[in-house]
Amino acid sequence: MLSGIHRFPLQERVIFGKAAQHALMDEAERLGCSRLFLLCSPSMRDSTFLDKVMDALGSRLAGAHFDMRPHSPRDSVIGAAKAARAASADLLVAIGGGSVIDACKLTQQVLWLALDREEDLDRLRKGMSPDGSADILNASVPITRSIAVPTTFSGAEFTSFAGVTESASGVKEVFDHPLQIPRSVILDPEATLGVPHWVLMSTGIRAVDHCVETFCSPKSTPYADAMAVQAFRILLGTLPKLQADPLNLDFRLDAQLGMWLSILGPAAGVPVGASHGIGRVLGGAFGVPHGRTSCMLLASVLRWNSKVNAERQTELCGMIGRPDHGLAEVVEDLVKSLGEPISLRQAGIEESKLRNLAERSVASGFLENNPRTIHGADDVMEILRLSW
Template sequence: MNKTAGEYHFTRLETVVFGVGKTESLGRELARRGAKRALIVTGKTLGHSKLLDKVKNAAGPAIAGVFTGATQHVPSHTVTELVAEARRVGADAMVSFGGGSPIDTVKNAAWQLMGGRAGSRIVDFSAAATETAGAREILHIAMPTTLSAAEFTPGGGVTDESTRVKGGVADPRLQARVVILDPALTVETPAWLWASTGMRALDHAVEGSYSTRHQIVTDTLATRAIALLTEHLLPSLQTHGDNENELEHRVQCQLAAWLSIFGMSNTRGGISHALGHQIGPMWNVPHGVTSCITLPHVMRFMAEVAAERFGPIAEGFGVRFDAHSPRSAAMECADRAAKFIGKFEVPTRLRDVGVPREEISRIAGTVLEEVKRANTVGADVTLEQLIAILDAAY
């Protein structure tokens, strides 16, 4: 028997506050950390919402302004604009309010404000575990309204508008120090967005489990995340308004999103994540939707490559797993994922989101580079195999 050994690197996340009404803790968390000039960062939709008033009121006298220019896939010009606004108001903290776009916009802006170079053209989050001694930090408090879970990682994506290729930045200092999970802030999140980002969380849990870097902590978190999502995601959308039952289901989904990604700086993403990083900006497809489309097909591919790593996934889905003959269970997990996604009104094929058939191979080379850098599959992946997955997803 092999000896168990490994390393688990924690992020700089200090506090997670969760539950109905926890928005009010924002002012306390800012004050505890000495912040006096907090800039709230969100998108245009939430920028016109009454929910923004709740966040502003909770920030109290520490609020220095509101930036509403965050947009999907984090175009680099929005980061430039946020950097300029943060400097203009003298921000000593930023509060991201919304989904993954404002959260990653804050990370990329913070990176530049700390002296980092803008616009990495690759997605390589290995630097998230590299310490930078004595360097400046920007306080980030995240208040998410979707299940993308970007708030729990020290890396953020950004898109080069000229090429529509997504890259990213990563550094331990980019981790939000505080995350406030208040389901009452999610009541205006469109059903398709809530459901599809829930599938993004499922994608995190699954790909963390069959990563070559998986370990007992990440496996345990992934199993629980899958179980919570399959139990609570559909009911969270079956009532309307701020009904107490709906909010309880929603906070359970928020906790599932947290568990799904909490160890991902250790495991890193797999093929589904790499595909999503490039499908999203190339054809303007939300990342949650890319997971709805690609995850079952990648799971079937991985069932042939590393079926033995599907144990935690099978446990989460309630599938019997035989470690001596794991392939059938691994394939059943892929089928369960596809059936679960099919319960929601979300796209499940590339053709459903307007991707031209003749163009799908355009991204394969960039995806292959990311897959090789991440090195999570445990086998050589070819360009032809990636194109086959894209064809199956079409």
């Protein structure tokens, strides 16, 4: 008998197809917030999109912080919290990709608990005692929450968990709290215009990775399956169109909508597999952008997993209109069509580094829910050789 638990994230609304500056003003009014503090990557400093947002906020703008770096290092989180605290922010606004949004999520907890050192984050890691942070759910005083305006297709804005990198070791850790999820998400395709095209395409494959590993998860649900299939259909049809017509805002919005659906399964508690798991380590410890980790790993993970879930992979191919193709082939062809790398070698990962990557991946604990059981580093090496 099918059994499981579906978790509804504590997110209030998704606003799409509306200019972010107007949507932000409406949300600030709705939430009764008057001191909005922006968290952005350094590349946003000269963004005309950001200029529009800041001009529209006017007196509601409490400040902006531009030190939100790739893979969300802990020092970025602590620095953002200190800056927001100094500005007396009553609402955080993350404008950027997955790294910015993940860092913003944990920044909220740092503010709630008045933390100010990187080592203070140890007690908040997923699986460890939150030292009472869950009591925030029942707090009698207002707490600082966030809104997200994503600029990529990574989907971090729809989950309550955040991947944050331990600065010294390069290990990416998971931090989760139900109120970390942004209260609102604003999907404005104009927000994606200043992002390098390769970043959009690779995070589009990251969204495909959400679809595929959700559908193929041993713990998937009917809800997650439905979201994954529809998202995959949208992304499979839209990403090549966006590759051919990069400035088309309709295609950008369609991709955002596909990305939104793609992450709803994991957001509801469906675990993902080795593509995500190895990818977290490849990103945190080796500096590979997380969108590109999916480009290089997903097809190989599917081939390795096919020993135990070939029927499930075939079922998904049929549901997306590719009944005569293998799922790994569909993914690989899509990656190639977008001009993205399909091998670790193309990312500059030397063969001599594979064993270290395999051992780190096993030690991370992120591979426990892969459809085919991973017994140790030798199994991961088989996947990495397929990817190299």
